[in-house]
Amino acid sequence: MLMELASVIEKLGDMLPHLRQYEGQVAMPSRAGQPPPQPAPLGSLLEHWQKLFPGQKEKSAEPPPPPRSDTGLAAEFEQLLERLRHAALLFGRKQQVDGQKLQQATRELEQSPFRSAHTDNLLAELVRLDGDDHQPHIWALLEYYHAALRQLVEQERRCQSHHHELCAKLQQLIDELHFSGEIGDELGKIQQKLLQQVSISALPPLCLRLIELTIEGCRQERQNSATFLLKLNENLGEMHHNVAISLSEGQALLDARTHHGHHIAGELRAIGEHLVSQSNARLKEEIELRMRSITHIMAQHERLQEREQSLLNRMNAMEQQINELKNETAQYRQRLSAQNEKLFIDNLTQIYNRAAMEERLEVEYRRWLRHQDPLCIALLDIDHFKEINDNYGHLAGDKALRLIARIIQKSLRESDFVARFGGEEFVILLPGVNPDKLEKPLEKLREQIKNIPFRFKDERVTITASIGATLLRKGDCTTSAMERADQALYQAKRAGRNQIVVA
Numbered sequence: 001m002l003m004e005l006a007s008v009i010e011k012l013g014d015m016l017p018h019l020r021q022y023e024g025q026v027a028m029p030s031r032a033g034q035p036p037p038q039p040a041p042l043g044s045l046l047e048h049w050q051k052l053f054p055g056q057k058e059k060s061a062e063p064p065p066p067p068r069s070d071t072g073l074a075a076e077f078e079q080l081l082e083r084l085r086h087a088a089l090l091f092g093r094k095q096q097v098d099g100q101k102l103q104q105a106t107r108e109l110e111q112s113p114f115r116s117a118h119t120d121n122l123l124a125e126l127v128r129l130d131g132d133d134h135q136p137h138i139w140a141l142l143e144y145y146h147a148a149l150r151q152l153v154e155q156e157r158r159c160q161s162h163h164h165e166l167c168a169k170l171q172q173l174i175d176e177l178h179f180s181g182e183i184g185d186e187l188g189k190i191q192q193k194l195l196q197q198v199s200i201s202a203l204p205p206l207c208l209r210l211i212e213l214t215i216e217g218c219r220q221e222r223q224n225s226a227t228f229l230l231k232l233n234e235n236l237g238e239m240h241h242n243v244a245i246s247l248s249e250g251q252a253l254l255d256a257r258t259h260h261g262h263h264i265a266g267e268l269r270a271i272g273e274h275l276v277s278q279s280n281a282r283l284k285e286e287i288e289l290r291m292r293s294i295t296h297i298m299a300q301h302e303r304l305q306e307r308e309q310s311l312l313n314r315m316n317a318m319e320q321q322i323n324e325l326k327n328e329t330a331q332y333r334q335r336l337s338a339q340n341e342k343l344f345i346d347n348l349t350q351i352y353n354r355a356a357m358e359e360r361l362e363v364e365y366r367r368w369l370r371h372q373d374p375l376c377i378a379l380l381d382i383d384h385f386k387e388i389n390d391n392y393g394h395l396a397g398d399k400a401l402r403l404i405a406r407i408i409q410k411s412l413r414e415s416d417f418v419a420r421f422g423g424e425e426f427v428i429l430l431p432g433v434n435p436d437k438l439e440k441p442l443e444k445l446r447e448q449i450k451n452i453p454f455r456f457k458d459e460r461v462t463i464t465a466s467i468g469a470t471l472l473r474k475g476d477c478t479t480s481a482m483e484r485a486d487q488a489l490y491q492a493k494r495a496g497r498n499q500i501v502v503a
């Protein structure tokens with residue numbers, strides 16, 4: 001198009017001298033009988049001109065109005081020609097800039113990791129479209145497409161860097177966990193996986209598994225240290241007993257020896273006094289010699305006694321230390337069991353949580369296997385609880401959950417067990433329940449929940465619960481029994497809620 005425009009401008013330029021000449025002749029009086037000279041054929045040129053600029057609005061490129069047959073036409077024509085040349089120049093420059101932009105966008109597109117095969121075809125088409133009227137639109141679209149791709153690359157880059165950071169943090173965290181056994185092995189495997197880069201979608205489940213493993217590891221560690229403390233306490237108790245025995249025996253021995261020492265010393269003194277009064281010089285000499293030797297032995301004996309006493313003192317101090325240590329380990333053990341309890345307590349309702357339920361169910365199940373005493377599993381789910389949250393707010397929902405948990409706990413026997421299974425669902429274990437009267441405690445529970453006088457936003461609200469229950473049967477495992485209870489709960493819900501179904 002630019003070339004066509006240049007040829008038009010050239011032709012118009014050629015016409016200008018003709019026009020000037022024509023004007024000059026028109027200005028002079030014509031010779032008689034001679035027709036005035038005609039300007040160059042403008043008709044076909046104008047047609048061409050209008051084809052080039054159909055409906056063109058841009059001021060700088062506005063085509064000149066059709067020339068008038070008038071004096072001053074050449075000047076006006078020249079002016080318009082000048083404007084046309086200028087517009088053509090601007091147009092040419094713009095096309096050049098757009099072309100460069102297109103090249104740049106094309107280059108970047110070719111390098112983009114998100115480029116589809118479809119893009120290549122489009123780019124090839126574009127080359128063929130060179131010079132089309134819609135090219136500016138296509139360039140604009142290409143630019144937008146390119147900008148969108150850039151955003152995608154940027155997002156991916158940012159995402160990747162967060163992903164790497166998260167993987168590195170997880171590895172570091174695993175480094176800090178020193179669990180042994182199967183948990184340690186699995187942590188090692190996860191760390192290996194993280195080293196080899198885990199996909200973004202695989203990270204959340206991996207994190208959940210890490211949480212599970214850490215909780216399990218903590219539980220095991222606590223169990224191990226509780227066992228260790230118990231053993232330590234036993235050993236300390238034994239040591240304490242032995243030290244006490246040694247102490248009392250040592251003291252008795254020391255007392256006896258001191259007594260004997262005094263006795264011998266007394267005897268020796270008596271012999272000495274007796275000897276002074278005797279006259280046999282040789283015998284005296286002999287006995288004095290022996291006496292000195294005995295006195296020497298006595299002195300040694302006394303030193304030994306002193307050493308024994310200091311040993312006894314040290315043993316006494318040791319006994320005191322052992323006693324203190326024993327008290328400390330007993331306190332530590334108490335704290336540990338309190339922490340263990342916490343691991344099994346649901347934060348919101350302060351009743352047992354799902355982990356505690358799983359352990360207890362395992363214990364009750366094994367007991368049931370051994371004794372075949374009836375064991376009932378009941379699932380209790382609050383009806384339309386979402387509406388409570390939606391109508392009165394989450395805090396009101398929390399309050400309701402706390403109250404219902406308390407009511408369930410109160411309604412059960414000492415040997416029964418209740419835990420918050422999750423959300424608004426509770427699991428109840430009734431060991432040793434009478435199968436013929438199974439519905440009685442459950443009915444009482446359902447009724448009690450229905451009668452809780454809830455008040456939210458000054459409105460009296462009735463909350464009901466549905467219960468699905470089952471007794472363990474021959475061939476059952478905990479999972480099959482739980483599934484049956486869940487099915488029963490589902491039926492209770494479908495039957496209109498606020499009811500009990502025993503499957």
Ligand SMILES: Nc1nc2c(ncn2[C@@H]2O[C@H](COP(=O)(O)OP(=O)(O)OP(=O)(O)O)[C@@H](O)[C@H]2O)c(=O)[nH]1
Nearest residue numbers: 381382383384385386387389394395397398423424
């Ligand atoms: N306030 C509060 N709401 C919870 C808690 N846990 C779960 N929920 C809500 O309990 C509601 C459970 O809703 P759904 O599973 O649809 O069941 P539902 O509304 O009780 O209906 P049905 O069980 O079919 O009768 C959801 O709105 C949860 O947000 C919690 O700890 N506190």
